[in-house]
Amino acid sequence: METSSPAPVAPVTRSLATPSKPARSPGAEPLPTLIDIKNLDFYYGAKQALFDINLEIPDRRVTAFIGPSGCGKSTLLRCLNRMNDLIDGTAVKRGEIKIRNVDIYGSAVDPIELRKRVGMVFQKSNPFPKSIYENIIYGLRIQGVKSKTKLDEVVEKSLRGAALWDEVKDRLHESGLGLSGGQQQRLCIARTIAVEPEVILMDEPCSALDPIATAKVEELIHELKKQFTIIIVTHSMQQAARCSDRTAFFYMGKLIEFDETHNIFMNPKNAQTEAYVSGRFG
């Protein structure tokens, strides 16, 4: 089912609904477009937050969303795994978001299954008040995985994947809240990759971290993009420039410009983009 041409609908639906099967064989060519957003209008009650968004997000690349506060970048991010469903009165009024050609707001999609495939790391690191070990296997426990060997394996693999293993391997059964801020955020990333999603959404993951912890997370993002499609919302333009392949600039709920990161920062086509990235407003 791994092709770059439009896939037939039926097997794709199954792949979204059965998380146990890997979505793609390792080493397959990245898709040019994994997430396809078309003409999206999004509302909080009567207030429109997103206006006619069109965006094609590539597979296994880092895409950054930048823009001033309230521009809708976090809202769009939370549309991608339907976290906005939890807020009363929100609605996609027009347009669609397709992941692997399946409209994720369609009636055939269970948001629970969607979120297993589209993980999320939050602005404020939110490790659960459990041990590091229990934090990592939370998603697997939910799915009913009981095998101790399997769980141990996943814990090590995920912590290594999040570059945290060496720091915590001797205290896996201590509380996750005893870690430093940067470690907590990497624990949350490890927890997310433990359920093997395809896409990882990061909502300002470094805004509460010091520069050294930020550098570690950015390094990690660089590693993770070999395996995951990453979308990161950030307030730091340097961060977007450092770690993303493509950048989307939003302003007042509209997508102003979307291009290779290099072009956005060096050679923006739009005057507003240029004003923002050069620090003249925002």
Next chain:
Amino acid sequence: MSAPANPFAPRPGSLRRTENAVAYVFRFATYFILLCGVFVFGNICLKGLPTVTGAFRGLDHFPYVTNTFLFEAPESLYVFQHEGKKMEMGDTEYRAFREAETARAAAEGRPAPKFKAQSYVYAAGGIWPCIVGTVLLVVGSMTIALLLGVSAAIYLSEYARDGAFVRFTRLAILNLAGVPSIVFGLFGFAMFVLYFDWNVSLLAGWFTLAFMVLPVVITASEEALKAVPKGFREGSLALGATKWQTIRKNVLPYALPGILTSSILGIARVAGETAPIMFTAAYVVRDKLPWEVAKSGDFFFQGVMALPYHIYVVSSKIPQNEYTQRVQYGTAFVFLAIVALIAGSSILLRNKLRGRYQW
């Protein structure tokens, strides 16, 4: 030139006097309340404690010592003159004594002795059936109240969409908290005792008391659930957990200490209320203990004696005399001790849970 004037010197005026006076008023109010509390508790302890400590009796079998006030049923006290001595005996003891004396007189060929005894109801024996009844009422009604109340709180705080219906429900629950307990008693009597035909029974008392504490349990549980950070819910949902999985594994455990706090308040209220049980569950006197039933199903459909109702009966429904005070204060003292015991163990449990889950 003289030394420069001190710019920070206090200014004469009413401001400082008001400041001091206000502080004294607040302090006095606090001390006054403390004094009242000490007086009430001290009075009950001073007069009630001797009733309990004076009732220890030796036994010739295990456990070799018993407390007649705590572990026996209430009896009438008989006071009479016998061979020039003033005797005070409980009902059972008096009958045995009279038989023994009559038999002894017959054996010695004397005429049977005449007994002229004054009897005082409730003045002898103990309050064991009341203790058992109160504990049963508290455990049963708190179980019902927590099951119903926590479920409703979960629905209101996690599932229901904020709207007119939820606001109306909250208002109704708050209003329920202001309803006098006697009204709950009448409701329970009409609903459970008469309409459901449960008669005066444990079951009717459980539900009446549970409904009375529900507002406290729901409101406090909702607060406890709201105090759990939103990040725990979002983090869990983002990992593909369902709403119920999230609540069960990642919200409820952290809200439990707060819910227990509310139930501690509930326990004190449930144990202490007289009005809701006087029509629904309480008997003035019952000679059988609750587990002495013909078949196990009858357990739920029997009335029980209860401490607060017993206090009410012995202090206002029987002729007062020099023998009744002992029972009144003794019962009040034991009642306070039991509430303190149940509440204390809940607090211990809560603190243990709090220590386990911290964020």
